[in-house]
Amino acid sequence: MSSTLPSSLGETLRQLFGDRFSTAQVIREQHGRGESHHTPAIPDAVVFAQSTEEVAQIVRICAAQSVPVIAFGAGTSLEGHLTAVRGGVSIDLSRMSKISRVSAEDLDCTVEAGVTREQLNTHLRDMGLFFPIDPGANASIGGMAATRASGTNAVRYGTMRENVLSLTVVLPNGQIIRTGGRARKSSAGYDLTRLFVGSEGTLGIITEVTLRLYGIPETISAALCSFETVEQAVAAAIAVVQLGIPVARMELMDRGLIQAVNAYSSLSLKIEDTLAFEFHGSPASVREQIEMVAAIVEDNGGRDFEWANAPEDRNRLWKARHNAFYAVVSQRPNAKGWSSDVCVPVSELSGCIVMTRELLKTCSVPAAILGHVGDGNYHVVFAVDPDNRAELEEIAAINKKMVRYAISVGGTSTGEHGVGSGKIAYMREEHGDAVDLMAVIKNAIDPQNIMNPEKILPQ
Numbered sequence: 001m002s003s004t005l006p007s008s009l010g011e012t013l014r015q016l017f018g019d020r021f022s023t024a025q026v027i028r029e030q031h032g033r034g035e036s037h038h039t040p041a042i043p044d045a046v047v048f049a050q051s052t053e054e055v056a057q058i059v060r061i062c063a064a065q066s067v068p069v070i071a072f073g074a075g076t077s078l079e080g081h082l083t084a085v086r087g088g089v090s091i092d093l094s095r096m097s098k099i100s101r102v103s104a105e106d107l108d109c110t111v112e113a114g115v116t117r118e119q120l121n122t123h124l125r126d127m128g129l130f131f132p133i134d135p136g137a138n139a140s141i142g143g144m145a146a147t148r149a150s151g152t153n154a155v156r157y158g159t160m161r162e163n164v165l166s167l168t169v170v171l172p173n174g175q176i177i178r179t180g181g182r183a184r185k186s187s188a189g190y191d192l193t194r195l196f197v198g199s200e201g202t203l204g205i206i207t208e209v210t211l212r213l214y215g216i217p218e219t220i221s222a223a224l225c226s227f228e229t230v231e232q233a234v235a236a237a238i239a240v241v242q243l244g245i246p247v248a249r250m251e252l253m254d255r256g257l258i259q260a261v262n263a264y265s266s267l268s269l270k271i272e273d274t275l276a277f278e279f280h281g282s283p284a285s286v287r288e289q290i291e292m293v294a295a296i297v298e299d300n301g302g303r304d305f306e307w308a309n310a311p312e313d314r315n316r317l318w319k320a321r322h323n324a325f326y327a328v329v330s331q332r333p334n335a336k337g338w339s340s341d342v343c344v345p346v347s348e349l350s351g352c353i354v355m356t357r358e359l360l361k362t363c364s365v366p367a368a369i370l371g372h373v374g375d376g377n378y379h380v381v382f383a384v385d386p387d388n389r390a391e392l393e394e395i396a397a398i399n400k401k402m403v404r405y406a407i408s409v410g411g412t413s414t415g416e417h418g419v420g421s422g423k424i425a426y427m428r429e430e431h432g433d434a435v436d437l438m439a440v441i442k443n444a445i446d447p448q449n450i451m452n453p454e455k456i457l458p459q
């Protein structure tokens, strides 16, 4: 990695930001990596910003000398999003953690980008409200918008794409703009909000986000049921979607995952291929959903519904599910997680999972299948040795087959984790010549290519 930070620029930032500017090795290392196996690339410096104006000031100073800037939220991304491949300055937004406004009447709120989803939900709970997008990790709202995140609740509530109403963004020249507004619909001009949602810090830095909120459901009920084969579990999930039953969560966990989760979270779940459900609504509607789902499960060979209705049981279940990534990784000392992330039209899910199971039969490292199957989105988490080249190549080959299959049936190389550097190789295969238009947009907004360079687009 080449250092691109002119000493005068470092001195200017140090004078302006004092101890919120750091070149300490340990701080830089924390900012040059996410949570996965990708090789880190550390930035030359880190600045902890506290306001939109400060972010704009840092960006202007860096732009004047063509120095890269990389936004940092909570550092939980999985596809090498944060690697400072050309050095530069990491702008850490975690101290921008103000919840500026909540409107219970309009079911929306405005927060600074560094607010985490858990912090937001803790704040909202006493108002009877919640924000449903749940990537498991305690990610920042800015990072979630930047990666177009989703997670377990997306089958019912959508992704960040559907739930971001408006953004404040610092552009690569330091200009501050607001996209969208608080109206639930608008036909006024290009939809810049959706351009920045999913742009992974390559077009600008999001400093404020206005989000849709929801009332906490009157009744919440969760259940697990087991199947003899993963194909039966997937068939049941597809039937639930096709009948339009509005489940709030529908998660697949294969038996390998259940084994890992039991060991990691001290649980004693039955070691079988499993679907985990959550139902939201009025008591009558939840009862109706449960009856319909139970009939579908039975028709597909499922059995042994186990209920988790008390809040503490439900929390334990979903916490274990959220820790699934770490549960698989912990099966092997010094391993790192590599998570695949394909998403297909739901009618193609069964074929994909069967193909994936075949590939895993000869896989040499611990691996488990899990997925937000209601959306046609599933992952394989591999526990890899990041220093073992042969192993990395083996997993890359499996990943490539999964991605190619998904694209061939109308799906995508990434349902929710994003492109980062890990999925760049598939962008042309997935989007064809539309990639060239993406490059035109990038070049128009960021002609110096300072915003998180070498991410999303093939160079």
Ligand SMILES: Cc1cc2nc3c(=O)[nH]c(=O)nc-3n(C[C@H](O)[C@H](O)[C@H](O)COP(=O)(O)OP(=O)(O)OC[C@H]3O[C@@H](n4cnc5c(N)ncnc54)[C@H](O)[C@@H]3O)c2cc1C
Residues within 6 Å of the ligand: 034, 035, 070, 071, 072, 073, 074, 075, 076, 077, 078, 081, 082, 093, 113, 134, 135, 136, 137, 138, 139, 140, 141, 142, 143, 144, 145, 146, 147, 148, 149, 150, 151, 152, 200, 201, 202, 204, 205, 206, 207, 322, 323, 325, 326, 416, 417, 418, 452
């Ligand atoms: C155990 C585990 C489970 C996960 N499960 C899911 C899941 O179910 N669904 C899912 O969608 N994801 C999941 N993820 C991935 C991760 O949590 C998401 O990608 C999350 O949205 C990243 O948010 P962050 O705040 O950590 O962003 P970071 O990792 O800090 O940054 C991610 C990217 O966004 C950019 N960025 C960050 N903040 C801003 C900003 N304010 N403005 C512009 N760009 C910005 C960064 O430059 C980088 O390119 C999981 C991760 C882990 C570790």
